[in-house]
Amino acid sequence: xxxxxxxxxxxxxxxxxxxxxxxxxxxxxxxxxxxxxxxxxxxxxxxxxxxxxxxxxxxxxxxxxxxxxxxxxxxxxxxxxxxxxxxxxxxxx
Amino acid sequence: xxxxxxxxxxxxxxxxxxxxxxxxxxxxxxxxxxxxxxxxxxxxxxxxxxxxxxxxxxxxxxxxxxxxxxxxxxxxxxxxxxxxxxxxxxxxxxxxxxxxxxxxxxxxxxxxxxxxxxxxxxxxxxxxxxxxxxxxxxxxxxxxxxxxxxxxxxxxxxxxxxxxxxxxxxxxxxxxxxxxxxxxxxxxxxxxxxxxxxxx
Numbered sequence: 001x002x003x004x005x006x007x008x009x010x011x012x013x014x015x016x017x018x019x020x021x022x023x024x025x026x027x028x029x030x031x032x033x034x035x036x037x038x039x040x041x042x043x044x045x046x047x048x049x050x051x052x053x054x055x056x057x058x059x060x061x062x063x064x065x066x067x068x069x070x071x072x073x074x075x076x077x078x079x080x081x082x083x084x085x086x087x088x089x090x091x092x093x
Numbered sequence: 094x095x096x097x098x099x100x101x102x103x104x105x106x107x108x109x110x111x112x113x114x115x116x117x118x119x120x121x122x123x124x125x126x127x128x129x130x131x132x133x134x135x136x137x138x139x140x141x142x143x144x145x146x147x148x149x150x151x152x153x154x155x156x157x158x159x160x161x162x163x164x165x166x167x168x169x170x171x172x173x174x175x176x177x178x179x180x181x182x183x184x185x186x187x188x189x190x191x192x193x194x195x196x197x198x199x200x201x202x203x204x205x206x207x208x209x210x211x212x213x214x215x216x217x218x219x220x221x222x223x224x225x226x227x228x229x230x231x232x233x234x235x236x237x238x239x240x241x242x243x244x245x246x247x248x249x250x251x252x253x254x255x256x257x258x259x260x261x262x263x264x265x266x267x268x269x270x271x272x273x274x275x276x277x278x279x280x281x282x283x284x285x286x287x288x289x290x291x292x293x
Contacts, residue, residue, distance in 0.1 A: 042107020
């Protein structure tokens, strides 16, 4: 994980050096890499017998847990957004 | 929405290729996808460094927003603890352990499989994959109805790598640094919280 963060920071460094250049192709490259990664995730799921069986037996349980966690974190993130907006408005006065 | 459908398309085509073994074995792919992830992170880094607005936004980051990792963790655990009422065969600690993956499915499922067996490990894998996929697909809707912070909280531990491009696109590039900070902190808590709830 630390290695990936280090790679990203070296990217930041190169990006800073190339500030004067136009990098219009970068967005398209990022999109293609995301597609590739999702494709690989799909291949990993499809090739794993345990996950495919699990989709039938344990999928509902996983969905329930996933959406409960998502709902709880969304509620607090929503609250935090409102608090931060109020603070920002208060600061400007 | 069109972007999300294309992403699902790639995922589904990947599943079909995997199911029918049209491609070599998964282990060969672990490396390829890791290298792809590294390339992605390098490009995301480049776009961050290139965009001077983003670096300015880090200095302007609202200190209140530094609390977001805590909100994500507390919110997720609160939501998962409610599910124990609906899943009587699962203990509270089991539900919290699955929730503590925060979308980091590879690590959390390995940990849970080791401590609690493959059944709960599979639940953890699926639940956390669903969380990551939901972040990728639902980001535009989450931003519209629950504000720009919501996809970051839903993304959990993945917001500094796999879901970062989507969050940048839909929440806005001024949230890149918050997203990386959030992912970094939440990611760090995964092994600790999962182990803690598994040994309760």
